[in-house]
Amino acid sequence: MTQEMQRPTTADTGWFTRDRFGLFIHWGIYSLAARHEWVKQRERITDEDYQRYFDHFYPDLYDPKEWAREAKKAGMKYFVITTKHHDGFCLWDSDLTDYKVTNTPWGEDLIAPMVEAFRAEGLKVGFYHSLIDWHHPEFPVDGLHSRRDDEEYIEANRHRDVARYREYLHGQTRELLTRFGKIDVMWFDFSYPDRVWGGKGKDDWGSEELLAMVRELQPGIIVNDRLEIGGDLKTPEQYQPVAWPEVDGEPALWEACQTLDGSWGYDRDNLDWKPTSMLVRMLVDTVSKGGNLLLNVGPTGRGEFDPQAVERLRGMGEWMRLHGRSVRGCTASDFIPPPDCRYTQNGDRLYLHLFGWPFKHVHLEGLAGRVEYAQLLGDASEVKMLVVDPDQRAQNTTMGGLPSGTLTLELPVQKPMV
Ligand code: JFZ
Structure with a gap:
């Protein structure tokens, strides 16, 4: 990803840093192959063979109102849908291609009803749009494995003109940003500018x-930063950065994007689902570093969320119901948390998240005399605070060696983590 400067921007970022949690949706005809959105490239499937997914695309259970309800219940406040992924298939009725949902057996635009349903639940709208296009006749054959000056590469692209693809890309982007009302996030994907x-x-x-x-x-x-010229938003993918990501020494607007099971598109045979507790920690970890979490679901070819995904979204929702205050409106804190913990902060409210349990005492450096009251967030039960004097500290095995200025919390040993 580019490290270039984020230039002056008109982006409205207030809602974004307040809301903190969104739903990513990867959906397309690759959902029928049901083993990854890169399946065409990875398995070198020919256009002819890939056509079967187009010819059989019929999401009869598609109910965007249901998707929107699940997202809202999970505590999410925006969503980002793949309008087109790398395979080039378009989920809206574009005037600029025939390779679109309205020409499949389903025959209807998927984007307008989705946008409407999510807006009705109060969620903001984001469009993912692939820069890469394996279907467009003018898109130079993706040279990830060959040099641009290779005979083979040149021959393969003799009749392809990237300028015409560029026109198509701009034209489709214009359609997306003029036909569906206010769009809050534009998520382009992606540049890989290794000319050699x-x-x-x-x-x-x-x-x-x-x-x-x-x-x-x-x-x-808000535009992400995958156009190779900077942008408003950094998008580290499938990993949690160790600290608040920076651009030119300044903390950046950023969003972690994460899968539930390692695949963005629906992956039928995947047994490796992340537990809800891990997803909660990702959300907390992200906000503790000043970022947002965009959590992905890959709906099935019939248009439903996998039961495993629903279970996780609902688990997140239950956690958010009780602990949303420690995420929404929060950001990083200047205080340094104890090991295996995170802080999030909203004004003078400091939230301590314990990733390990149980502790008898937890020691908060630099907080002695600065905290008026402490409680568990989930049930508003008081947590006792004490400041141990230096002599006593030296004698107490669970408190030895703590610097002065440390505030100690007495925790209930039997209370579960989340
Ligand atoms: C891209 C897509 O290829 C993928 O299918 C998915 O849509 C994801 C959200 O985005 O994957 C990328 C893009 C860029 C990098 C890594 C994975 N990158 O620059 O490190």
Whole structure:
């Protein structure tokens, strides 16, 4: 990802840093292959063979109101949908291609009803749009494995003109940002500007003009940073950064994007689902570093969330019901938490998250005399505070060696972590 500066922007970021938690949705005809959204590339499936997923796309159980309800119950406040992924298949009725949902057996636009349903539940709207396109006839063959000056690469692309693809990309982006009302996030994906190895980047996409058009059409929109020219939003993917990510020495607007099971698209045979407790920790860890969490669901080809996904979303929702105050409106704290803990803070409210349990005492450096009252968030039960004097501290095995200024909390040993 680019480290370039985030230039002056019209982006409205207030809601974003307040809301903190969103739903990513990866959905397309690859959901029928049901083993990853990169299946066409990974398994070198020909256009002809991939066509079967187009010909059989019929999500008869698609109920975007249900999706929106699940997202809202989970405590999410925005969503980002793949309008087109790398395979080039479009989920809306674009004028610029035939490779779209309205030409499948389903025959209807999927995006408008989705946008409407999520808005009705009070969620903000984000569009993921792939820069890469394995279907478009003018898109130079993805040279991830060949140099741009290889005979083979040149021959394969003799009749392809990236300028025409660029026009298509800009035209489709214009459709997306003019047909569905206010769009809050634009999530382009992605640049890989290694020219030697046939990568693609800002000149191929026309990133400068594209970004200018996006801002002109949707002045408040937040744009991610995958156009290779910076942007409003950093998007580390499938890992938690060790600290608040920076751009030019300044803390950046950022969003961790994470899967539930290691795949973005629906993956039928995956047994490796992350436990809800891990997902909660990811959310807390992210907010403790000043970021948002965009958690992904890959709906099935019939248009439903996998029961495993629903179980996790509901678990998150139950945690958020009781602990949402420690996430929403919160950001990083200047205080340093004890080992295996995180702090989040909202004004003068400091939230301590314990990733390990049980503790008898937990020692908070620098907080002696600064805390008026302490309680467990889940049930508002008081937590006793004490400041141990230095002599006593030296004699007490669970408190030895603590610096002065340490505030000690006495915790109930039997209370579960979340
Ligand atoms: C991209 C997609 O390829 C993937 O299918 C999914 O949509 C994900 C959200 O985004 O994956 C990337 C893109 C960029 C990097 C890594 C994975 N990167 O630059 O490190």
